[in-house]
Amino acid sequence: MKQLLKTLTETFSPSGYEDEIRKVILNEVKSLADEVRVDALGNLIVRKKPIKGTKSPKKIMIAAHMDEIGLMVTHVDDNGFVRFTGIGGVYPRNLVGGHVRFANGVSGVIGLEPTSSPSDVPALNKMFVDVGATSKKNCPVKTGDVAGFERSFLDLGDRLVAKSMDDRIGCLVAIEALRALKSTPHDVYFVFTTQEEVGTHGAQTSAYGIDPDLGFSIDVTSWGDTPGQKDFEVALGKGPAIKIRDGGMLSDPRIVDWMIRTAEKAKIPYQREVLLGGTTDARAMQLVRGGVPVGCVSIPCRYVHTPAEMVDFNDVKNAVKLIGLMLKNSVSI
Amino acid sequence: MTDILPFLKSIISVAGLSGYETPVANLIEEKWTPLVDEISRSRLGSIHGLKKGSVSGKASRPSVLIATHMDAIGLMVTRIVDGFIYVTNIGGVDARVLPGTPVLVHATKSAKELYGVVAMPPANLLPEGQSAGAIGLKYLMIDTGLTPREVSKRVHIGDRVSFNTEPVEMSGGCISGHTLDNRASVAALTICLEELQAKSHIWDVWALASIQEEVTFGGSYTSTYQLRPTIAIALDMTFGNGTGSNDHTAFPIGKGVTLGIGPSVHPFLHKRFKEVAERVEIPVKDEALPDHSSTDADAMQLTAEGIPTMVVSIPQRYMHTPVELVALKDIQRAGRLLAEFVASLEADFINKIAWD
Structure with missing residues (x-):
């Protein structure tokens, strides 16, 4: 599982450019699924059919996004310095000293224009990528090229660190839950979605296409257990978090109940999540067509949207267990 | 009519x-x-x-x-400290008028509603610059009158809190609530x-x-x-x-x-x-x-x-x-x-x- 997570997190896939990660995931899931397809926005839709003879099975959609935040080149100046903008929630202070890689394999480091004080962090438009070029002409990247962050996977035992743990950890949980799901009374659609970081686009269209009866997303959530973090009662290692609300959505109370009942019955540790900002694919799923009851299983993750996102392996394993049980047994909602 | x-x-x-x-x-x-x-x-x-x-x-x-x-609109429990309940908003809540408001805590651990009032912490417990004027929602807390032990036994993070002001028929054909x-x-x-x-x-x-x-x-x-x-x-x-x-x-x-x-x-x-x-x-x-x-x-x-x-x-x-x-x-x-x-x-x- 850790080896797969290493591969998943070290793969390049900024929003809108998910080809590489889709190949990795497809390779992993094709032997496990009854049906696999890729839709117009690039979502990878993996179906596990219900046991034969199941009466009116429920269509359940589970979304884990496979895109990650990244950079896009806005222009290259005469001296070969590459100016850029963010794809998704890119925060300037997380970029300083960063190492990026472009889709064509070119690597670069992030430099800053001088600030009035060394402790100031400039805005994105005062930063640039230095790819070692000396002129616009010999610069190997051009306007519109896309870069992802580079950082190798780090195994600290229980704690695992990587770039794009948001939301490759959700992808891993979905893959492992599918692997463990030998049979199900539901019509299950695991969707590895595109473009979540720029507005839950992949979830919106794939949910429209699938028209599920209910569903949930698997994504990272924030953390409250490092120095100075306040007002958020979620910690690493205390179990997956069951989302009650976030900045963009109120989970359907019936889905929350389903998750909590399943966790309690199987004595799986869990945390109750009340997140003030940010949202997940579930928001888009909730509002699609005539509306879908949804929720979210969250993996607590420190340092979200930096190249060093940290999760606890036990939370990951417990999330796989929780989702496996939810999909194995019937549910009435 | x-x-x-x-x-x-x-x-x-x-x-x-x-x-x-x-x-x-x-x-x-x-x-x-x-x-x-x-x-x-x-x-x-x-x-x-x-x-x-x-x-x-x-x-x-x-x-x-x-x-x-x-x-x-209403409130939702974010954390419980020494029996006092801290909340966030569901929808746009005007926090300036909340102190003194009667509320109902929909306590799911005990499946029972608890009466409460929105309380303001004393000035000396607020961060510098926060004690004058309207207090931000994150500093307000709900007092149910119960002991910390009782509150923890009954209230979950994520529980809803609704306003509990009674409707008032007012002069001039108005209603407030x-x-x-x-x-x-x-x-x-x-x-x-x-x-x-x-x-x-x-x-x-x-x-x-x-x-x-x-x-x-x-x-x-x-x-x-x-x-x-x-x-x-x-x-x-x-x-x-x-x-x-x-x-x-x-x-x-x-x-x-x-x-x-x-x-x-x-x-x-x-x-x-x-x-x-x-x-x-x-x-x-x-x-x-x-x-x-x-x-x-x-x-x-x-x-x-x-x-x-x-x-x-x-x-x-x-x-x-x-x-x-x-x-x-x-x-x-x-x-x-x-x-x-x-x-x-x-x-x-x-x-x-x-x-x-």
Whole structure:
């Protein structure tokens, strides 16, 4: 599982450019699924059919996004310095000293224009990528090229660190839950979605296409257990978090109940999540067509949207267990 | 005209926060059931009441959807410290007026509601610069009078907290209470349905009590998609004149309802509303909505291939506080105006909705 997570997190896939990660995931899931397809926005839709003879099975959609935040080149100046903008929630202070890689394999480091004080962090438009070029002409990247962050996977035992743990950890949980799901009374659609970081686009269209009866997303959530973090009662290692609300959505109370009942019955540790900002694919799923009851299983993750996102392996394993049980047994909602 | 006050008081005496509308939905469904031909709930819990029009045939019946959201703003537990409950908002809560507010904590660990009051921490416990003036929501706390042990035994993170102010009938034909936004509109739509019992109307009417307007417009997005009306009207609250709000962005209480003008409103629907109001002598004022309307209309307009929408509003003072204040007369007027509008819709009205 850790080896797969290493591969998943070290793969390049900024929003809108998910080809590489889709190949990795497809390779992993094709032997496990009854049906696999890729839709117009690039979502990878993996179906596990219900046991034969199941009466009116429920269509359940589970979304884990496979895109990650990244950079896009806005222009290259005469001296070969590459100016850029963010794809998704890119925060300037997380970029300083960063190492990026472009889709064509070119690597670069992030430099800053001088600030009035060394402790100031400039805005994105005062930063640039230095790819070692000396002129616009010999610069190997051009306007519109896309870069992802580079950082190798780090195994600290229980704690695992990587770039794009948001939301490759959700992808891993979905893959492992599918692997463990030998049979199900539901019509299950695991969707590895595109473009979540720029507005839950992949979830919106794939949910429209699938028209599920209910569903949930698997994504990272924030953390409250490092120095100075306040007002958020979620910690690493205390179990997956069951989302009650976030900045963009109120989970359907019936889905929350389903998750909590399943966790309690199987004595799986869990945390109750009340997140003030940010949202997940579930928001888009909730509002699609005539509306879908949804929720979210969250993996607590420190340092979200930096190249060093940290999760606890036990939370990951417990999330796989929780989702496996939810999909194995019937549910009435 | 029947007296709407008892029903209005009943629906502002229960909770029904965004995402958890069932308590108020039950009351509304009970009230609407005898007034409509069919009633059901959406997958997310919105109420759909259908009062059929007189047009014959099943195919392509024209329909007007009237949306009044039934969800309420409120609070949600974020953490518990020494028996005091800290909260965040569900929907836009004006935290300046919260200290001293009676609340109900919907404590799910014990499946029992707890009475509480919103308390302010003493100045010496607040961070520097926070002790003067209005205190931010994250510093306020709820005191239930229980010991820390008892609170921890009963209250979960994520539990809802609703306002528990009693409705007050005031002088001058006004009512004050929590969640008049937008249950005053639910009451007005109920009056509309009552009026339509004795009026003939060609178009089908969908009465929608929508969920989650205060957070995502979730009810109007999804119900409009499902019901696919020909036209749609949002009935909601607007800002009433009062101390400190006497400019053109606020409207006098008790002097009639407002008709929205702006990109969220189809000009032809506005024109028809104005004509109807003049004919039946209901006072109306134009309300400029130059950007979005911040009502269900914003979502309904963008549903499917697009739906012509209208925004009608009832002026209200102290929006998004536990003591919202509305004139009963305006509620009656909104209900009557809607009924007269519906009755005015001729079979080929939609063909007249045309851009020049």
